Amino acid sequence: MGNHGSTLDDILAEDMHHWYNKFMKESPSGLITLFELKAILNLKGMNEDANRYVEQVFFTFDMDGDGYINFVEYIAAISLMLKGEINQKLKWYFKLFDQDGNGKIDKEELETIFTAIQDITRNKDIDPEEIVSLIFERIDVKGEGELTLEEFIEGAKDHEDITDMLKTLMDLTPVLLIIIEGRTGNNQ
Secondary structure (H helix, E strand, C coil), X not given: CCCHHHHHHHHHHCCHHHHHHHHHHHCCCCEECHHHHXXXXXXXXXXXXXXXXXXXXXXXHCCCCCCCEEHHHHHHHHHHHHHCCXXXXXXXXXXXHCCCCCCXXXXXXXXXXXXXXXXXXXXXXXXXXXXXXXXXXXXXXXXXXXXXXXXHHHHHHHCHHHHHHHHHHCXXXXXXXXXXXXXXHHHX
16 A cells, blocks of 8 residues: 555645545534544444543543544644654653553553554554563663653653654554545545
8 A cells, every 4th residue: 555654744734624624524513422433433343442442542632521523633633643743642642551540551551552553453563562561671660560651751762662663553544544535435
């Protein structure tokens, strides 16, 4: 299928009017619910972890917490995934990983998310247990078994191989392509 980057960059560069029309076509109410997001992505028969992951993604993009993704949140989410700076992406990853919202991530939370992402993206190139072990071996210098946001960001930035693995594992390009191309894009 080639490199998605230039295609997505071109699409993101299109004018807001086009983006708005595309958004309204998918969601005439102007708001996307969690149920609609799952329908747009054609996500059926997922395991419980993958289902929770999609919910977690939805809630991290629902910035005002109203239970809907509006047009501004939609554009912000796509822009972050495609063009966000590494610090922004790492903060978003952390928020996504911190499933219980306690301000720390542990091995189980990370492994659950990585496994769920693989279930959705069908990218099984990296073993979740291996990357979680590597992250904690290199970043959890105090050996506490959990990471704060600061430890996670600094540790990931200090270890380029971990940053690269996170980028690969967290690549939501296939999901974004489905959203951008609309429901008809699912029949490829």
